[in-house]
């Protein structure tokens with residue numbers, strides 16, 4: 077079976093993992109610090125913490141902005157469940173909004189329509205690695221004094237006008253899950269761009285304690301007695317959100333080759349784009365980025381004219397051992413989502429089962445690319 081995704085792993089990854097085991101330092105070590113510094117410098121962020129998942133980073137974000145009962149939070153219904161959970165876990169209300177037809181990114185117009193006096197934050201997703209209308213949304217959020225959080229799970233190193241995605245809003249969150257462009261096994265990170273939010277971040281990340289102040293040298297685990305305080309203590313809300321050393325070692329190794337991985341993904345994505353452009357079909361179109369942005373090339377997705385065409389296409393590919401799948405099911409239509417939403421979101425409801433995701437990863441072989449290409453071609457030229 078040709079899978080939807082495959083992590084780009086090699087023996088260098090193993091070398092760094094072995095280093096951790098020989099060091100016997102399994103938390104808060106060299107690799108955590110190193111990956112945080114690399115990401116911070118790379119995307120030009122004010123604060124980076126590597127977490128055990130993007131889900132964890134989302135939870136940190138909801139604590140940081142003090143979400144509480146009575147607050148409303150805007151998010152796309154066509155999106156991942158972790159954003160909705162993070163909001164509901166704080167007692168706030170998710171307000172699901174529409175997407176755009178061309179790139180499946182959150183609709184700026186619907187954000188404006190659904191903003192009320194209770195709106196505390198907007199959570200957006202840069203779907204498939206392609207930038208949302210980030211400048212417009214960011215300007216709007218500032219004018220209304222609403223927090224903006226960018227879920228950049230798909231879009232590490234994606235850009236809008238030369239600025240990295242995840243650094244426009246107050247907070248950006250990223251995923252390095254097994255399915256993402258680079259992986260830490262299960263890992264993620266939080267980027268804080270609003271200086272006022274930075275102070276509490278380490279408390280929240282360290283189970284609500286001021287523990288970080290007491291660890292002077294991460295590598296040697298030297299405990300300093302800052303300000304004559306002999307113990308760290310409980311000072312805020314929090315949980316265990318940091319990533320373990322083994323994940324960070326893998327992530328570090330992946331960061332060393334991230335440019336190569338991204339270039340290969342871009343090359344493979346472009347092969348399929350050129351094919352679809354050449355076929356000039358009316359059966360489907362490709363989800364792609366706007367002119368002013370640089371995609372992270374995370375997802376290869378087609379949107380078909382009808383659900384039947386999408387299902388027929390998926391069936392043919394699957395019968396030939398090529399993974400071709402649906403993507404998000406609208407959150408507002410789910411069992412949990414219905415508790416918060418009693419209105420229609422028409423485009424989302426219409427489009428989600430016309431989306432087909434195809435395999436995309438860095439080390440796709442020529443044979444794999446040719447096989448998928450010929451299946452696409454024969455389906456799209458058929459009457």
Ligand SMILES: Cc1ncc(COP(=O)(O)O)c(C=O)c1O
Nearest residue numbers: 129130131156158229251253264
């Ligand atoms: C948009 C989005 N946000 C968040 C997540 C959660 O990421 P993680 O698995 O790292 O918690 C995902 C997972 O795929 C996602 O697609």
